[in-house]
Amino acid sequence: MAWKKEQKEQTRQRILESAADLFMLKGFEHVGINEIMTNAKLTRGAFYAHFSSKAELYAESIVTSALAMKDFLNPLHPSAPPFNSLISHYLSSSHMNGTSMRCPLAFLVSDITQQDAQVKAAYTKVFKGFTLYLKQRLEKQDDVEGGNAHSQSLLYAATMIGSLSLARALDDEALALDLLNACQHALES
Amino acid sequence: MAWKKEQKEQTRQRILESAADLFMLKGFEHVGINEIMTNAKLTRGAFYAHFSSKAELYAESIVTSALAMKDFLNPLHPSAPPFNSLISHYLSSSHMNGTSMRCPLAFLVSDITQQDAQVKAAYTKVFKGFTLYLKQRLEKQDDVEGGNAHSQSLLYAATMIGSLSLARALDDEALALDLLNACQHALES
DNA sequence: GTCTATAGAAAGATAGAC
């Protein structure tokens, strides 16, 4: 009977990926369970066999989206991309419009403030993972003294996430690109 | 009949301030017209005598909240507060939890991405005002060469707004305060 | 202009057949 369990897991994963896509593009409130399930080639009624609520699915989707971003930023290729390349990918126009990657930390930041505890916990977990990753990358650079790497990683995260989320909110594309460029040049060493 | 017009304007202003408060604290989707009107000591039905839609009210509320913040940050007192004081007020824990001021740029940033054109236009207008203000303040500092003041103001805005909105989303208060402090120290000259 | 009442639509969650 092991194959049955695996079949269910695959369906669950399909729902999760459908939800992650939609939530990142439209936020929590503008996506319905009906839409998520249709996008996963299922119907409404099957949803609660996999998740207990929309909020639980949202929390898991945030982690799923973060893992997708990690794969994009830090592929398992033999050579990790240089730090400046990480910054420029994160602050690119393709990230701004969501065509390359979709960082949940930036795409959902003020949305999270309105959500329940499990969602905030998932978001905080992803944020800690992101800043730890930045810290490790910064420690490999020669221009950062060890003791300040934690503070530096928080500063980098705030500037990266802040500029990207702002750029997405503005209706003036030239200004949005100015903003991304100004932050990119400031963060590149 | 001038007094009648003034009476209506006062009522409209009361709705606007009720809405600004609620929208900043709970976001667009989690506030209903009923709640806004009750908070303004009126009932649902009177709303559409003042605004044509919830979205229109939202757009105006963003500007109203920005003006309230401006009064808080830049009072008309004879001496303007020093720049470092501006930064530390903006990145304070009382701003994080919304008890002192409520910057719509930070409180609503990812919410705006999902809204219609008039809302994005209002948000962008406020952002331009904010960065212009920062630019003027930076130009008075002696450590910024004139040509870079625009880029510098964008960088400051991204880091301030990014760290504040992030701090509000995290469920780990110690980390949130670390984040605000790291950004404050980096931005203070 | 403000009120009560309600239209009309959408969405989260559940029930029961297969």
Place this chain on the structure above:
DNA sequence: GTCTATCTTTCTATAGAC
């Protein structure tokens, strides 16, 4: 486990009396 059907609630927006 997935389906169709539905319960229940909530919300924007409108109608009509005063």
